Amino acid sequence: MPLPRLTLTPDASHGPLDGAWWPRCDALELELPALVGALDPGLGTVTRVTVDTAAWPDAPRTVLAPGHVIEVALSDVDAEAHAITLDCGTVGRWELLVVPPGEPADAATWLLTTASDPWNALTAPHMLALAEANRENGADPGSV
Template identity: 50%
Template sequence: MTATMIHKPAVEDRTPSSSSPLLRLQLAPTGSAPALIDGAWWPRSRDLTAELPALVAVLDPLWGRITRVTVNPTFWPVVPRRVPVHGHVVKVGWFRAEQDPHKLLLLSYTVGRWDLLVIPPETSAVTAARLMTTATDPSWSLTASGLIQEAEFFRTAAEADWDSARERVWDSEGGQDVRRTASHGPAAVGLDRVPMPAAGR
């Protein structure tokens, strides 16, 4: 499999003068060793009819005319049978058990086949950037789902580190003493000293 790196940095979400947003796509470098993934695509939605034309328009001149695309329907609510793209029609198929749910497979009957990692549209820009870099690094050999799981691990670990750092700051600024006072200190005792109304009032 051969691919070319384009649109780098790929995660910039700018809108050119044509008012159509840039394609968020990054491909493995030309001449790199065959890998499980040829690139990463970060669509803006899970609507294949809306998303595929721009992707195919960029890939056609690079890889030869894309004639067929397959997906796993797990994350695609509607899988159309055909999608019209610039000057031709791309047939769309799906495989539930045989295809990684985070992968898009593209076929060209003049050149070959390519596999793209599909980054979920709701992914943050930071995580998407990490995924695009990892997916196009020839030294990595993770599946599409493996890349997503690794990114989720890093995201969770980063959030845990952030929470831990916030707690350390809280404690260093006296937050620990305030918590202890709230549960065991004078404020709790003061509640016991509220005078009770006399009987008969």
């Protein structure tokens, strides 16, 4: 797989998100190893991820990553919709917006940029709702 389309918040995040990830397909077992491999080793080893049941209905319970196995937990909590939580043991956890694979490039670019802004206060579901509303209204995604 090519390198993941990923943006991370520089330094510390002040919002609900630590960045965004735009997978190319909805097969978590194909996409997750590239995402994990692209993360800075200083962030720790990803041991578990939590994903939205609606976005990843066929997600396996474990995914093989280079050198280790990642446990996959499914969640149907609305606050976690359209997000992936990466647990890195004692190092910490990161919450990323998951941009839907079929999202148009202009909206995806806005979502990636906004989610990685350390001062962004929007949740993943709210950001995707704004991008969808702009698309329906024919507005520029950046005008949110």
